[in-house]
Amino acid sequence: xxxxxxxxxxxxxxxxxxxxxxxxxxxxxxxxxxxxxxxxxxxxxxxxxxxxxxxxxxxxxxxxxxxxxxxxxxxxxxxxxxxxxxxxxxxxxxxxxxxxxxxxxxxxxxxxxxxxxxxxxxxxxxxxxxxxxxxxxxxxxxxxxxxxxxxxxxxxxxxxxxxxxxxxxxxxxxxxxxxxxxxxxxxxxxxxxxxxxxxxxxxxxxxxxxxxxxxxxxxxxxxxxxxxxxxxxxxxxxxxxxxxxxxx
Amino acid sequence: xxxxxxxxxxxxxxxxxxxxxxxxxxxxxxxxxxxxxxxxxxxxxxxxxxxxxxxxxxxxxxxxxxxxxxxxxxxxxxxxxxxxxxxxxxxxxxxxxxxxxxxxxxxxxxxxxxxxxxxxxxxxxxxxxxxxxxxxxxxxxxxxxxxxxxxxxxxxxxxxxxxxxxxxxxxxxxxxxxxxxxxxxxxxxxxxxxxxxxxxxxxxxxxxxxxxxxxxxxxxxxxxxxxxxxxxxxxxxxxxxxxxxxxxxxxxxxxxxxxxxxxxxxxxxxxxxxxxxxxxxxxx
Numbered sequence: 001x002x003x004x005x006x007x008x009x010x011x012x013x014x015x016x017x018x019x020x021x022x023x024x025x026x027x028x029x030x031x032x033x034x035x036x037x038x039x040x041x042x043x044x045x046x047x048x049x050x051x052x053x054x055x056x057x058x059x060x061x062x063x064x065x066x067x068x069x070x071x072x073x074x075x076x077x078x079x080x081x082x083x084x085x086x087x088x089x090x091x092x093x094x095x096x097x098x099x100x101x102x103x104x105x106x107x108x109x110x111x112x113x114x115x116x117x118x119x120x121x122x123x124x125x126x127x128x129x130x131x132x133x134x135x136x137x138x139x140x141x142x143x144x145x146x147x148x149x150x151x152x153x154x155x156x157x158x159x160x161x162x163x164x165x166x167x168x169x170x171x172x173x174x175x176x177x178x179x180x181x182x183x184x185x186x187x188x189x190x191x192x193x194x195x196x197x198x199x200x201x202x203x204x205x206x207x208x209x210x211x212x213x214x215x216x217x218x219x220x221x222x223x224x225x226x227x228x229x230x231x232x233x234x235x236x237x238x239x240x241x242x243x244x245x246x247x248x
Numbered sequence: 249x250x251x252x253x254x255x256x257x258x259x260x261x262x263x264x265x266x267x268x269x270x271x272x273x274x275x276x277x278x279x280x281x282x283x284x285x286x287x288x289x290x291x292x293x294x295x296x297x298x299x300x301x302x303x304x305x306x307x308x309x310x311x312x313x314x315x316x317x318x319x320x321x322x323x324x325x326x327x328x329x330x331x332x333x334x335x336x337x338x339x340x341x342x343x344x345x346x347x348x349x350x351x352x353x354x355x356x357x358x359x360x361x362x363x364x365x366x367x368x369x370x371x372x373x374x375x376x377x378x379x380x381x382x383x384x385x386x387x388x389x390x391x392x393x394x395x396x397x398x399x400x401x402x403x404x405x406x407x408x409x410x411x412x413x414x415x416x417x418x419x420x421x422x423x424x425x426x427x428x429x430x431x432x433x434x435x436x437x438x439x440x441x442x443x444x445x446x447x448x449x450x451x452x453x454x455x456x457x458x459x460x461x462x463x464x465x466x467x468x469x470x471x472x473x474x475x476x477x478x479x480x481x482x483x484x485x486x487x488x489x490x491x492x493x494x495x496x497x498x499x500x501x502x503x504x505x506x507x508x509x510x511x512x513x514x515x516x517x518x519x520x521x522x523x524x525x526x527x528x529x530x531x532x
Contacts, residue, residue, distance in 0.1 A: 056417060058413065077417055078419055082414070084414075087411060088411045088412060088414070092461075093409075093410055094464060094467050094469075095465075095466065096466055099406070102403075103406070103411070103414065103415065104418065106404065106419065106420050107420065111401075113400070114402065139465035139466070142465075159418065
């Protein structure tokens with residue numbers, strides 16, 4: 001088992017959020033401890049990505065508080081590496097893999113001028129870690145879906161984060177490669193807290209310690225609790241219908 | 249063409265026109281690249297057309313139209329940028345409205361200014377042959393501001409152009425750099441208006457960078473090549489238009505437009521050929 005520390009790295013208390021008059025999350029409590037590996041599952045539009053965006057400080061809760069490393073998200077998020085499900089760029093943007101990864105170094109070093117040698121060295125190291133070292137000079141338009149995903153993981157890692165947040169990291173990767181990704185994440189979990197959103201409950205359940213089910217409300221399970229019946233329920237229409245026997 | 253070269257040797261106004269074209273191509277290469285990769289041509293078009301309001305006001309109140317243009321362009325950039333940042337849902341409508349209102353304001357001012365009817369045409373379609381040496385100095389100064397700003401904050405501009413959300417998470421003040429980027433585009437628009445006028449600006453702002461991005465996969469290369477293409481089009485347009493006494497601005501745009509069309513066809517053909525070769529190589 002992974003060693004779990006005492007300090008909560010992420011803490012949500014009574015968080016409520018909605019778009020316009022549509023409620024998305026209601027009264028969500030969540031405490032994530034250091035070096036935990038948490039899976040987040042739930043139906044589409046159930047609020048998984050919204051939960052991540054609240055933790056990242058990209059959205060403000062209507063009620064309740066969010067803390068990252070004991071601080072408001074906007075201050076704490078510099079220690080978060082984030083891989084979004086739908087990155088906001090066009091694939092034909094003229095930029096090399098190395099330049100993409102280097103954007104993850106912004107916020108370190110001086111404001112003006114170019115990247116430093118330490119930045120390039122850090123980029124080289126993370127590309128090696130995600131086994132994409134051969135791609136550095138390629139342009140992003142030439143990458144396959146799986147290669148791009150590795151590069152974006154490298155971009156998330158290059159700032160040396162304490163927390164890694166991944167939104168559907170295996171969405172563009174074939175099934176054979178999925179295990180590789182989770183092996184890599186397990187290694188990374190030795191030094192950082194990891195949150196993974198996935199549509200694939202069964203897959204998450206095999207690899208993480210604790211699962212948060214998000215569908216407007218949030219309910220956590222230890223993965224060993226997820227027996228056949230719970231799994232069946234999780235795949236079903238309404239995740240709130242799952243019979244819960246909670247530890248917390 | 250020979251006649252053009254002879255005239256270039258003798259005529260000061262042609263030399264000034266050539267210099268104006270070359271100075272404008274720096275802006276068109278560097279900032280045009282951002283316009284193309286960030287896909288904000290419509291936004292840049294809005295800025296360009298709103299400039300007429302500033303030029304008209306400058307004429308009416310009797311100060312330098314170039315300064316009026318600069319002020320209006322920067323104001324339009326800040327307004328349009330704020331619209332984009334705050335009211336994304338109605339971005340198109342609001343920019344379109346600002347576009348037309350800016351022009352309406354300009355036309356009204358010009359109508360109320362006695363004796364300036366001919367200026368309207370040169371604002372709209374450019375009159376590179378009337379560039380004064382003072383204009384050239386201002387253009388050179390604006391180029392210096394562009395290059396210095398982009399040079400200092402190249403990483404931030406690249407990050408904001410590439411992926412705004414990620415840049416924000418890395419602590420880059422995205423709204424600030426986005427507005428700064430638009431202000432620099434506004435400055436570029438004013439540079440290019442000297443050459444082709446405000447209606448045709450959008451073509452010179454986008455086509456050289458679009459052609460360059462057909463062949464080069466790094467932002468820096470695209471900027472350099474787009475600058476060279478911009479220089480080629482303005483100089484070529486000037487030379488082609490001289491002998492038959494055509495207006496220079498539209499000739500420049502025709503040259504750029506035809507080159508873009510050819511490049512689009514050629515680059516597509518090359519991409520297909522490359523894809524086929526790589527598929528066959530994989531199959532073998």
